[in-house]
Amino acid sequence: MSVNSLFDLSGRKALVTGASRGIGRAIAEALAAAGADVAVTARGVTSLDAVLEAVSAAGRKAVPVALDVTDVARCRAGVEEAAERLGGLDILINNAGIEQVCPSLEVEEALWDGILDTNLKGAFFVAQAAARRMSRDGTGGAIINLCSLTSEVGIPTAVPYGSSKTGLLGMTRALAAEWAPLGIRVNAIAPGYFRTAMTEVFYENEGWQAGMLAKIPMQRFGDLDDLRGAAIFLAANASAYITGQCIAVDGGFLASV
Numbered sequence: 001m002s003v004n005s006l007f008d009l010s011g012r013k014a015l016v017t018g019a020s021r022g023i024g025r026a027i028a029e030a031l032a033a034a035g036a037d038v039a040v041t042a043r044g045v046t047s048l049d050a051v052l053e054a055v056s057a058a059g060r061k062a063v064p065v066a067l068d069v070t071d072v073a074r075c076r077a078g079v080e081e082a083a084e085r086l087g088g089l090d091i092l093i094n095n096a097g098i099e100q101v102c103p104s105l106e107v108e109e110a111l112w113d114g115i116l117d118t119n120l121k122g123a124f125f126v127a128q129a130a131a132r133r134m135s136r137d138g139t140g141g142a143i144i145n146l147c148s149l150t151s152e153v154g155i156p157t158a159v160p161y162g163s164s165k166t167g168l169l170g171m172t173r174a175l176a177a178e179w180a181p182l183g184i185r186v187n188a189i190a191p192g193y194f195r196t197a198m199t200e201v202f203y204e205n206e207g208w209q210a211g212m213l214a215k216i217p218m219q220r221f222g223d224l225d226d227l228r229g230a231a232i233f234l235a236a237n238a239s240a241y242i243t244g245q246c247i248a249v250d251g252g253f254l255a256s257v
Helices: 022-033 045-057 072-086 109-137 159-182 206-213 224-235
Strands: 013-016 037-042 062-066 091-094 141-146 184-191 246-249
Touching: 013 022, 013 072, 022 037, 022 045, 022 091, 022 224, 037 045, 037 072, 045 062, 062 072, 072 109, 091 109, 091 224, 109 141, 109 159, 109 184, 141 159, 141 224, 159 184, 184 224, 224 246
Parallel strands: 013 037, 013 091, 037 062, 091 141, 141 184, 184 246
Antiparallel strands: none
């Protein structure tokens, strides 16, 4: 097998949740550039116009699916809809997530439930629906969960978010062990500090930026393009013997803690 073929996703069918912007959109575009047809989800499909255009411009099939991951029934129906419209399902990028900064002494039940229901419960039921389809088709596949630095270290004012992402890392490992006999690999990516709409509140503070850059050995924040290679690697044959792992794309932050 040639090196190029190890990273070729031609003919693969991928589903990316939370794909209207930021990390989800960047990964959806990367998968299309590598040859995959891509279904993309958001709560409202009109927000998906830009990513659909990018996938189509790469010459790949682009499918929009309305999906609120906090609705378990819709998780199952949405995954099935995506698979039917794509003609199968080989790759799931479990990206949909939310964050809200809040001191832990001020966290209310609604905030806790909203974050955990989206980032952990929703991710599980999307993964379950995808695995059921992959198992039924007998094709196996690759599931990639979007974890976080908070999966490994504690971040003040991000307790619900960190709890959800720590749980997601544990879920990744458990599902990898359980689903390996089905030919389904389950891995994760833990992005470091990337400037997106969800994290903009941090970057508005210049003092925070300076302090954080001092902690990152590579002395820069992540660019969304930095995530493309990790996503393609974990989705492709190049990682055929890798499951239950989490790749930190963080400029060396975790290595230096």
